[in-house]
Amino acid sequence: xxxxxxxxxxxxxxxxxxxxxxxxxxxxxxxxxxxxxxxxxxxxxxxxxxxxxxxxxxxxxxxxxxxxxxxxxxxxxxxxxxxxxxxxxxxxxxxxxxxxxxxxxxxxxxxxxxxxxxxxxxxxxxxxxxxxxxxxxxxxxxxxxxxxxxxxxxxxxxxxxxxxxxxxxxxxxxxxxxxxxxxxxxxxxxxxxxxxxxxxxxxxxxxxxxxxxxxxxxxxxxxxxxxxxxxxxxxxxxxxxxxxxxxxxxxxxxxxxxxxxxxxxxxxxxxxxxxxxxxxxxxxxxxxxxxxxxxxxxxxxxxxxxxxxxxxxxxxxxxxxxxxxxxxxxxxxxxxxxxxxxxxxxxxxxxxxxxxxxxxxx
Amino acid sequence: xxxxxxxxxxxxxxxxxxxxxxxxxxxxxxxxxxxxxxxxxxxxxxxxxxxxxxxxxxxxxxxxxxxxxxxxxxxxxxxxxxxxxxxxxxxxxxxxxxxxxxxxxxxxxxxxxxxxxxxxxxxxxxxxxxxxxxxxxxxxxxxxxxx
Numbered sequence: 156x157x158x159x160x161x162x163x164x165x166x167x168x169x170x171x172x173x174x175x176x177x178x179x180x181x182x183x184x185x186x187x188x189x190x191x192x193x194x195x196x197x198x199x200x201x202x203x204x205x206x207x208x209x210x211x212x213x214x215x216x217x218x219x220x221x222x223x224x225x226x227x228x229x230x231x232x233x234x235x236x237x238x239x240x241x242x243x244x245x246x247x248x249x250x251x252x253x254x255x256x257x258x259x260x261x262x263x264x265x266x267x268x269x270x271x272x273x274x275x276x277x278x279x280x281x282x283x284x285x286x287x288x289x290x291x292x293x294x295x296x297x298x299x300x301x302x303x304x305x306x307x308x309x310x311x312x313x314x315x316x317x318x319x320x321x322x323x324x325x326x327x328x329x330x331x332x333x334x335x336x337x338x339x340x341x342x343x344x345x346x347x348x349x350x351x352x353x354x355x356x357x358x359x360x361x362x363x364x365x366x367x368x369x370x371x372x373x374x375x376x377x378x379x380x381x382x383x384x385x386x387x388x389x390x391x392x393x394x395x396x397x398x399x400x401x402x403x404x405x406x407x408x409x410x411x412x413x414x415x416x417x418x419x420x421x422x423x424x425x426x427x428x429x430x431x432x433x434x435x436x437x438x439x440x441x442x443x444x445x446x447x448x449x450x451x452x453x454x455x456x457x458x459x460x461x462x463x464x465x466x467x468x469x470x471x472x473x474x475x476x477x478x479x480x481x482x483x484x485x486x487x488x489x490x491x492x493x494x495x496x497x498x499x500x501x502x503x504x505x506x507x508x509x510x511x512x513x514x515x516x517x
Numbered sequence: 518x519x520x521x522x523x524x525x526x527x528x529x530x531x532x533x534x535x536x537x538x539x540x541x542x543x544x545x546x547x548x549x550x551x552x553x554x555x556x557x558x559x560x561x562x563x564x565x566x567x568x569x570x571x572x573x574x575x576x577x578x579x580x581x582x583x584x585x586x587x588x589x590x591x592x593x594x595x596x597x598x599x600x601x602x603x604x605x606x607x608x609x610x611x612x613x614x615x616x617x618x619x620x621x622x623x624x625x626x627x628x629x630x631x632x633x634x635x636x637x638x639x640x641x642x643x644x645x646x647x648x649x650x651x652x653x654x655x656x657x658x659x660x661x662x663x664x
Contacts, residue, residue, distance in 0.1 A: 207542040207624065216542075216619055392633050393608050422569075426600065426607060429566030431593040440600065440607065444569070451571070455585075460538070460626050462571040462585055463615040470608050472600075483608045487632050491537050 197265030200258050204251060213269055217459065218248060219323055225350040227270035229341055231277055235263045237336035245495035246307065246330050247458070277340035281376070282369045289374025296361050297371075300354060305329035305378040309457060309496055323353040329378035342372045390486050394508055398471075398478040398516040402439070405471055405478045405515055409443055412514035413469075416507065418445040421466050439473035450504075457496050464488060467504070469512065480516055482508045537631040539654055541661040543623045547584040547616070550623035553663035554588060554616055557656045563590045566611055584618035603642065609633070612649060614656065625660055627653045 202211065209215060213222030220226070239259050242250030251259070267274060293305075301307060307327030327333065346368045349357030358368060398405040406423070413420060425431075426440035446466035454461045464483065472479045485504035489497040543550040551568075558565055565588060572585040591611035600607050614627045630646035637643070 207540045211542070211544070392636055393605055426610065427593050427596050430564055430591050430596060430611065437597060459617060462617065463587065463613065463626055463628060465571050468608070472604055472607055474604065479604065481608050491628060491632055
């Protein structure tokens with residue numbers, strides 16, 4: 156935030172500035188009617204933090220639905236609280252470290268307002284199931300939707316406008332955020348009840364009983380994959396190659412390399428085209444956009460948000476020392492989107508960029 | 518003092534800071550949200566340089582919507598000055614916001630500069646990132662509340 160970078164030259168000035176800032180914040184708070192404790196505080200916090208993915212009324216979107224009676228009947232406040240604190244590392248659902256306890260409780264209060272049912276309370280004791288037996292049951296009845304070892308379905312939530320395998324993608328059961336938040340008793344209650352309005356059946360439809368639920372729970376407890384995307388924070392933000400050719404020749408080479416890899420060239424433009432007056436553009440900086448539809452669809456199905464970095468783009472820059480060819484480093488994206496399903500795709504995109512640039516500058 | 522301020526401001530700011538992304542949902546259908554976005558960019562003093570389709574061929578591939586665009590915007594002088602001083606940033610410029618339909622509502626999304634900050638510790642760029650981030654949040658917030 157700005158405040159951190161303000162150089163403090165004069166003490167008095169600093170105090171006035173801060174005071175003014177505090178006053179402004181307070182006035183804004185008053186005007187915007189933030190009252191975290193009040194009944195509307197939760198609604199507003201929900202709209203600010205959750206609605207973008209879960210929908211204004213909890214109907215789902217990029218995230219799964221939160222307003223289903225069967226979900227609210229089995230989800231304890233403790234589960235919701237921990238889920239908001241820890242999120243689902245590597246699974247889009249963020250951790251809300253910025254929200255205080257009061258805010259989190261207010262949001263939970265708002266979610267509860269969607270159902271007349273009281274919140275269930277569970278004890279945290281482990282259930283005495285047989286994980287080996289549970290594993291067999293899981294393989295028979297659950298793998299089809301939740302994936303091998305509870306990895307989850309690929310894709311997000313219920314965004315119906317995109318092609319997906321199920322109307323609601325199955326959450327990852329091996330996610331450390333889920334495992335940390337859910338109690339054995341809540342798991343069991345979820346299995347016995349199922350979730351109407353989603354593909355999740357009650358295990359009773361498979362002829363399974365309470366004892367089988369215990370075994371399934373015992374097996375689910377053995378799943379705890381570390382799904383955090385590998386720490387990419389040290390990765391260079393750009394991929395860069397130097398070209399020994401002229402700008403024009405490098406551009407030609409680049410186009411050849413792009414087409415040679417079955418990509419279609421979408422557009423070639425100056426960096427400041429549309430900003431600088433026509434004819435006054437900086438001709439030393441050129442962007443080449445290209446795409447491959449299979450690639451694009453694949454990526455959007457995993458996470459509709461990656462379109463922010465599409466279509467593919469390589470930039471050419473003429474400097475005093477020669478011509479540089481560069482792109483963003485796609486390996487940063489899975490972390491940016493908190494989605495480890497993107498790892499494979501980002502690696503592929505990284506290698507493709509590097510190969511094309513290498514070809515063009517060789 | 519500063520921490521309190523930051524905490525208060527995060528409370529006030531309705532634009533979601535989900536990890537390193539800024540995301541908002543507009544209750545407007547796509548065409549209206551798109552025009553609200555372009556107006557909002559204008560209000561911030563920036564100019565839209567291009568609206569890029571990301572969706573060519575999407576409906577053919579089974580998608581129910583082809584409403585997916587990336588809106589690029591900037592200022593010619595600022596863009597030239599920054600890319601003269603820091604050519605490494607060029608792949609991230611001009612600034613952009615993606616916008617796509619979700620049923621009859623619209624989602625908007627932009628990236629923060631958090632992942633770039635560690636690489637460019639100089640105060641000039643950090644300040645530039647601050648400015649861009651706050652501008653982008655303002656732009657998105659105006660679209661979120663637009664009716």
